[in-house]
Amino acid sequence: xxxxxxxxxxxxxxxxxxxxxxxxxxxxxxxxxxxxxxxxxxxxxxxxxxxxxxxxxxxxxxxxxxxxxxxxxxxxxxxxxxxxxxxxxxxxxxxxxxxxxxxxxxxxxxxxxxxxxxxxxxxxxxxxxxxxxxxxxxxxxxxxxxxxxxxxxxxxxxxxxxxxxxxxxxxxxxxxxxxxxxxxxxxxxxxxxxxxxxxxxxxxxxxxxxxxxxxxxxxxxxxxxxxxxxxxxxxxxxx
Numbered sequence: 001x002x003x004x005x006x007x008x009x010x011x012x013x014x015x016x017x018x019x020x021x022x023x024x025x026x027x028x029x030x031x032x033x034x035x036x037x038x039x040x041x042x043x044x045x046x047x048x049x050x051x052x053x054x055x056x057x058x059x060x061x062x063x064x065x066x067x068x069x070x071x072x073x074x075x076x077x078x079x080x081x082x083x084x085x086x087x088x089x090x091x092x093x094x095x096x097x098x099x100x101x102x103x104x105x106x107x108x109x110x111x112x113x114x115x116x117x118x119x120x121x122x123x124x125x126x127x128x129x130x131x132x133x134x135x136x137x138x139x140x141x142x143x144x145x146x147x148x149x150x151x152x153x154x155x156x157x158x159x160x161x162x163x164x165x166x167x168x169x170x171x172x173x174x175x176x177x178x179x180x181x182x183x184x185x186x187x188x189x190x191x192x193x194x195x196x197x198x199x200x201x202x203x204x205x206x207x208x209x210x211x212x213x214x215x216x217x218x219x220x221x222x223x224x225x226x227x228x229x230x231x232x233x234x235x236x237x238x239x
Contacts, residue, residue, distance in 0.1 A: 006057075006230040011078035015237040019073055019100045020129030021198070023211050024108065026092040026115055028122040035210040038088035041065070045087025046219035052118075053111050055098035055229040056083070063220035068211050070220075071095055080233055081225065086210070086218040092119075093210055093218065098229040100130040101138050101152070102236045107229075108138045109150050109163075116142050125205050127198045130236070139197035141204040147172045151197040160193035166200065175203055 043062070051059045066084060074080045074097050084095040099107050108126045115124045124142040129135060135155040142148040147168040153160035166187070170180070180186060185199040202209055210216050225233070 005081075005224060006227040007077060007234070009077045009234060009238055011076060013077045013238065015074050015076065015080065016239070017102070017130060017132040017237060019071075019097050020131060020135075021071065021211070022097060022099050022128045022130075023071075023093060023095045024099065024111060024115070024124070024126035025205060025210065026119050026122045026124060027205060027208050028090050028119060030090075031123060031208060032206070033091070034207045035088075035091075035213055035216065038091055038208075038210065038216070040088070041217045041219060042087040043219045045092075046085040047221065049087055049092050049094060050083055050085035050219070050221045050223065053094065053096065054114055055096055055107065055111070055225055057224045057226045059221050059223050061222040063222060065217045066220045067214050068093075068216045068218055069214045070218075074237070077237070080237060081222050082220055083223055084218040084220050086216075088210060088216070091208065091210060095218070097237075098225055098233055099126070099128050099138075100236065101128065102130055102132050102136055103152075103154065104235065105232055106138060106150070106152055107232065108140055109152070112140045112142055112150075120144065123204055125201050127201045129198070132236075137197065139201045141169050141201050143169060143172050143204075145172060149197075149200075151192065151195075153193055156193060158191075158193050160191075162192050169200070169204070173204060179203065
């Protein structure tokens with residue numbers, strides 16, 4: 001361990017497994033914005049948001065702007081210290097390797113709870129995919145009226161944990177069966193462990209989803225993660 005880190009693994013140690021999409025978005029009203037028309041990322045606001053989650057102890061270095069498509073897929077332990085954050089007007093977003101899970105914790109749910117307290121009028125939407133030889137996903141949608149669902153588990157395997165009420169979320173968003181099927185989500189045909197929960201999360205953001213547009217910029221930061229986040233990541237990426 002160094003004065004700047006809680007890690008016991010050296011920075012050049014290769015990770016086991018890989019992180020796929022790993023983002024959480026805060027969408028306050030108005031909800032019907034187009035991500036392509038959002039204001040440019042505010043680096044100062046991004047730095048504040050990067051320092052705010054329960055996984056981060058301190059922001060150590062601003063690494064400059066990056067496209068939302070430049071997700072920090074970690075190859076070495078040092079890469080796990082890099083997060084992306086953005087403040088696009090009223091919308092906030094973050095990508096953090098500490099949010100990935102391999103079935104032992106639910107870090108995305110914990111962060112969503114904290115954001116729900118900070119942004120009570122916002123839609124909180126998170127999508128995480130971790131590949132450890134099999135695919136573990138964690139997805140969440142939490143609406144201002146309290147409707148929420150949280151789905152977590154190994155795709156294709158049971159048990160697959162579902163918390164909250166997906167039907168209440170679907171109803172609150174006014175999503176039709178056709179809209180769900182067009183997005184690739186169909187609980188009438190798929191079992192919970194087979195469903196594409198990230199597709200339902202994407203529908204909760206709609207056109208405001210910022211994570212698919214190469215022209216949208218985030219800010220990248222090297223951070224010191226908290227001791228608890230580091231312990232979890234050492235087990236997840238090196239266990």
